[in-house]
Amino acid sequence: MEQSKCEVKDVYLVRYGALQSNEEEIVTVDALRGRAERGKAYNDVENARELNDKEFIEEFNKENQQNFIALDHNAIKKPMVVIQWSEADLETNKAIPFGKANAMMSKRIAEIDTESKKAEEKGEHVPFEKTRYHLILPKEMDKYFNRLEVITMDRLDLGDGGYKSPYEQILNEKRDLSDEVKQALQQEINEYEQTKGQSNPEKLRTVNTTEISEIQQDKVGHFSSKETGRDEDTAAINKQEARRMARMVYMQQMER
Structure with a gap:
């Protein structure tokens, strides 16, 4: 079945570190939702269950901008x-x-x-x-x-x-x-x-x-x-x- 434009399978998650020591991994959006809801290192996203994947990613990046960014790596086609x-x-x-x-x-x-x-x-x-x-x-x-x-x-x-x-x-x-x-x-x-x-x-x-x-x-x-x-x-x-x-x-x- 064709994936909806609002659905995102996984993201490239970057955890900012000191200077250039970032931590990077690919995680599913479902897993990221779980982390944001339960993980102590993450700030919760308000009304997360009501948001589609793209909306959730956008709100996640706003709430966690001090430490993380989630990138829809499959949608990025240019620098x-x-x-x-x-x-x-x-x-x-x-x-x-x-x-x-x-x-x-x-x-x-x-x-x-x-x-x-x-x-x-x-x-x-x-x-x-x-x-x-x-x-x-x-x-x-x-x-x-x-x-x-x-x-x-x-x-x-x-x-x-x-x-x-x-x-x-x-x-x-x-x-x-x-x-x-x-x-x-x-x-x-x-x-x-x-x-x-x-x-x-x-x-x-x-x-x-x-x-x-x-x-x-x-x-x-x-x-x-x-x-x-x-x-x-x-x-x-x-x-x-x-x-x-x-x-x-x-x-x-x-x-x-």
């Missing part, structure tokens, strides 16, 4: 992002298409950069906004185990003078990702920008292996200018670098 937590006003503990999530965080980074420049002129300081997120790759991209992959990134500090986007961070810090994955991420960005009418036609292309290698060899902070093809003013670069280094010192004094 996604889950923002576990953020000091910025961003939607958390929900699978968001990569292109959209990248645009959301990039926009906030640009806003903080603008606010920081104005604040510096007054001798003031605008703090960066700490953010923890996970890159979700669909199981179809796993050629060996056909299993959903959750890649936990180092904390991204929005507006600290470093990365301008999650995409830039991923390319620089996860260089072992396959060309297929990198191309898929770029394609998601292109498609989202095209949908929003924000794209440059020259950017709407699939990134080839040579371009990816060149991107990886660039210094952090120069990726954005390489993508747009515009040279940055030297004085502006020096000023940004000075601000970044000052904030890095501050970051080292804080726990990750």
Whole structure:
């Protein structure tokens, strides 16, 4: 019998741990309902018995957002992002298409950069906004185990003078990702920008292996200018670098 659109057989359950020590397993929705109802590690879902599977999963993720996320791994067909937590006003503990999530965080980074420049002129300081997120790759991209992959990134500090986007961070810090994955991420960005009418036609292309290698060899902070093809003013670069280094010192004094 054909499965209803509201029915979900099983989910990919992620239990958030310290830093990158997550626990991951595949569990049936029925088993998850039982855990939420009886397990001490879980927060109960109100009126759970009255909810269909998809509704239950959504409510489960809201009630347990501090510790868990249940992903409908069979429905995820393209790269996604889950923002576990953020000091910025961003939607958390929900699978968001990569292109959209990248645009959301990039926009906030640009806003903080603008606010920081104005604040510096007054001798003031605008703090960066700490953010923890996970890159979700669909199981179809796993050629060996056909299993959903959750890649936990180092904390991204929005507006600290470093990365301008999650995409830039991923390319620089996860260089072992396959060309297929990198191309898929770029394609998601292109498609989202095209949908929003924000794209440059020259950017709407699939990134080839040579371009990816060149991107990886660039210094952090120069990726954005390489993508747009515009040279940055030297004085502006020096000023940004000075601000970044000052904030890095501050970051080292804080726990990750």
